[in-house]
Amino acid sequence: MPEDIRIKMCGLTRPNDIADAVRAGAGYVGFNFFARSPRYIAPEIARALALETPEGVAKVSLTVDADDAALDALTAVVPLDMLQLHGSESPERVAAIKARYGLPVMKVIGISDTADLALIDAYALVADQLLVDAKPPKGADRPGGNATAFDWGLIAGRRWSVPWMLAGGLTPANVAEAIRATGARQLDVASGIESAPGVKDAALMQEFAGAARGA
Numbered sequence: 001m002p003e004d005i006r007i008k009m010c011g012l013t014r015p016n017d018i019a020d021a022v023r024a025g026a027g028y029v030g031f032n033f034f035a036r037s038p039r040y041i042a043p044e045i046a047r048a049l050a051l052e053t054p055e056g057v058a059k060v061s062l063t064v065d066a067d068d069a070a071l072d073a074l075t076a077v078v079p080l081d082m083l084q085l086h087g088s089e090s091p092e093r094v095a096a097i098k099a100r101y102g103l104p105v106m107k108v109i110g111i112s113d114t115a116d117l118a119l120i121d122a123y124a125l126v127a128d129q130l131l132v133d134a135k136p137p138k139g140a141d142r143p144g145g146n147a148t149a150f151d152w153g154l155i156a157g158r159r160w161s162v163p164w165m166l167a168g169g170l171t172p173a174n175v176a177e178a179i180r181a182t183g184a185r186q187l188d189v190a191s192g193i194e195s196a197p198g199v200k201d202a203a204l205m206q207e208f209a210g211a212a213r214g215a
């Protein structure tokens, strides 16, 4: 993996998933605490997986509009390196979470047209990282993990003052094109490395990382 491409593999639920993601070269592993997700993991299980994650691989929690009580409980159990906020948390809420937990915060911004781009600038002032994702399709029961891509041309050539990741419908087949179209150096993938919803596939992880490496 070239030094400057980093991949977050999100929604890991089994001990093998950690080993497979690390073998594929993931720089981040994601634990999904959104109850309606097929990738949901209980905090106690996530703790066991986090403790098996090697130094140097960042352990990221994914929550959606979690309140302080939920985040207090989560951070007390799971050793984390970063908090991914995948709901409609305001910039003020992002700043408050960052201050309360003393962990880097990555705010997700859903994109469907140019009007959404201004939001990215606002969150860049308070978040440590940004994650630029597709907006969920109409009727979706979760705000991410829907295997939906957005028009990458919307962010072609854009740069922000903090590091950012590209997400949304990335797969081994399209990740190289996504990198070329957006200039992304960090990628986040959930569905595209699964054989069924919530079931990670070691071969797809390898394929994804190989395609990103070759871009």
Ligand SMILES: O=C(O)c1ccccc1N[C@@H]1O[C@H](COP(=O)(O)O)[C@@H](O)[C@H]1O
Binding pocket: 010, 011, 030, 032, 034, 037, 038, 039, 062, 064, 086, 131, 133, 142, 143, 144, 145, 146, 147, 148, 167, 168, 169, 170, 188, 189, 190, 191, 192
């Ligand atoms: O993966 C989920 O089920 C999920 C649920 C709620 C919020 C976010 C979720 N996943 C995140 O969504 C993006 C894109 O996922 P995909 O590759 O399109 O499946 C990614 O950030 C996941 O971390």
